[in-house]
Amino acid sequence: MLRRYRRRAAMVAASVLSLTLALTACSSGEEPQKGEDLSAFRVGAMEKYGVGDQFKATESLKFSTMMLSNAAYPFKDDWLFLKELTKRTNITIDPVVIPGSDYNQKRGVLIGAGDAPFIIPKTYHPDENAFIASGAILPVSDYIDLMPNFKDKVARNKLEPELNQFRAADGKFYLLPGLHEKPWQDYTLAMRTDILQQLNLQMPKTWDEVYTTLKAMKTAYPDSYPLSDRFSKPTPGGNLINLVSIAYGTRGGWGYQPMTYDASTKKFVVTGAMPQYKQMLEFLAKLVKEGLLDPESFTQADDAARQKLANGKSFAISTNAQTLVNEYRPDLAKTIPAAKMSKILLPIGPTGEVNPASRLESGIMISKKARDSKNFVAMMQFIDWLWYSDAGQEFAKWGVEGVTYQKDSSGKFKLTPDVNVVGLNPAGTKHMQKDFGFYNGVFVYGGKPEIVQAFFSAEEQEFQKVMNARKPVAVDPPYPLTDEEREQVTLWETPLKDFVFAQSLRFILGQRPMTEWDAYLTELKGKNTQQFVDLVNKAADRYKTAHPS
Template identity: 50%
Template structure:
């Protein structure tokens, strides 16, 4: 980034000299990372770690807001009122429905109509907007964001941020930052059924197979495992233990081979084949419901909560929802369910995950705002300060929660995700706090402050028993190469997805795996790998 700034500065100087305007770089063009005096209206003159941001003059700030059907948008939420009261900033949301958020975000950016602040953007989703210049290279302005900078340095997140850098050496997304990796999705099982028949809770995928064989013998009319999410979450969590990637975690299809110091295509490896073989065995022996790959989530849930299956994939929130449904269907006290530690696989007890969360893009139009520096300070406080993160998550002390000796507790009349079931008001629905647009990232203490004791134990067990695999090096494709990469990688992934399903379901015999690899090669696989490894080597050399 420093080399980039130096080259840019030299260019400005040459232009200035050629035009005989002024010596040096004193022209009106601003160097990368600087904020003109005309763009500092409302900004605090001194803004450091621990400071509460309050604009010196009030202003309005347009923001894209994802409307979650679980807690639909209300214009009279306490959240909006308190943001204005604390910061002197009035947010003006453009509402985009949850079901259509990604598409509406793209359309707004492409048309030039996007609000200045564009949250709920996951790492990688910003890449298509870089070449147009529609979004701000925020890495140029990190010095204006002390809380973000402090957390990156304090938690050693520099390497993870490297993965966000584009070919120009800059990154265009401010990600949510977590102090530690925290897993959420795993298998939820009927622990009462396991206990009734003295079946140990499995710690490996092989042990899960043995347990399900026993369950099938005891309940021949039940398929033990019927899943939701089209099996993508289970493939994701299982792949790590098999030493590969799949499902939601398949990404661009590339896996870094440290021994060779190059990227290989994930679906061509022995590890991927071993994972397919395992799940094919579950299907062929009637242990895994074939409909797991095609059924609606609600269908899988209904099977689980009515006792027609004993295992499903889910997270801490779905666990609470399942209990509510099972109280109605099976009766309170007639069942027990729990999240289990993700089973280990042939590669060991491993855990994948990033400490980077969905984050914020800033429209490049923000730089033209007279409030540009104040906008940066506002985002830094709300999304990255301890105070702002606690506010977004817990709300207002004395109104939605209390805090004593560092322990936060919802007030008697407020509930959140079953944390205080007696509460008649909901922290998200009625007040607007703890929503996905603002409340993410932060210290492990803050994260766990809203978890049940059961969930905290799951997190601790994962941390104690699992080794976190290191992040892979980035492949910062150039703007010119990115279109070619998409043209190559998309059909390869589509073909991989199709055949992954066929292999697992037994519609294609695993003896044809080598043929499948050759079919990928005939679809431009080597060209994709060559482009990726060329880019990686050039990046590594430049670094």
């Protein structure tokens, strides 16, 4: 049950004047503090709002919201999602529509100019850090008592360690992340299973078996590159290097971080200097050297990789559930009708059977100016319901009963026959995302597995079942940086990342021999890595001292 924020009676008795000054400071726009009286900012809010309650504002309200327009389903102001949302909550979304390709840049411009809307979704940690020092975004951790569903999911699913990763040096977090009950590892490799059957091979379970499988394919088809990959723009080898690095206990590609926590020494170390990082590069370099991995994988556009697969010039490629169903299988059906393709379980390496997926994902920033709105509490209740309640998540994904879904005799949801999404109803004439605005990435993330996996095929659900049985990767200790430290790290981080990525690619492609590894380590030291890692460890120790477990 939502309780009003009030100063403790003892504090009021001790100093009515201090309370008056606090309220005056709050209304003048100074940094709000947890525990403040928000009674003047409850217009439109529900008096009683708790877990499981349907939120509905007590009067019609409108909240400005940054709206990423996905190229696959461009924004439409007549979507049923928007109309039904208003009907259910009494809230109208006032969209600031931005194409997905320009989203991050224009988001930064609007925030910097003080023109950002109240609600800023689709923000990936640590992007919010760029806006903390200016005071442009709200320390949302001060207000989670207004969000019973958010608090409940964090507590029930023991998400506090992950959430601590989002905390700044002041101990607060400025981004409300999407919350998953279970990790969701989507990306892996897909392979031509008809080729495996032809060669009497089983689905590979380890990276060593991936190597022997690709080698067998190369022997049978010497003119091929068995693995020709995609997802390399703007990060060369973004997915492939990430997946292999996970198996070796380090971070690369999409998952690269300049520092990685070493549990054995209980200290952060330079990622690009780790022995495990070298082993990961050696494995990929071997694939390239033996003609098993197309060297163009690290630079080619996705369409080029898809074309090679469709033309039978390759047999394996990076994938997620949607690209397998929506791209690879239709591509092959046109060119090689007998071809069959499936995801393989995330291959295992020296780290063993682990599930590397985080239970947190992109989330929401709140503009600082929203705090001065008389409707602030109602807005936080609305955000809590839409993004964090089971009912809100179900609505945003499935839509309206009888229009986009129906229930069978057991109460299970299924799409109506004329609605299609991710190829589940190929004959459907209406599209869940394009025509109705549901299952939109701006509003749909997190939740219980049955919500997250609602549109998963039976094979994908089996994939997730096996992955969820694996041990989650340990969460690194947080190391929140002060504004001064963050400014310094910004000067170091980009040149270091550019250097590590460039040299990693040279090692993988054989342009630089692994015998030069020691020389590379010396060059790394010239990129301020010692100062960098010392600063990170200092920040980690500082946080641990201030927040003992």
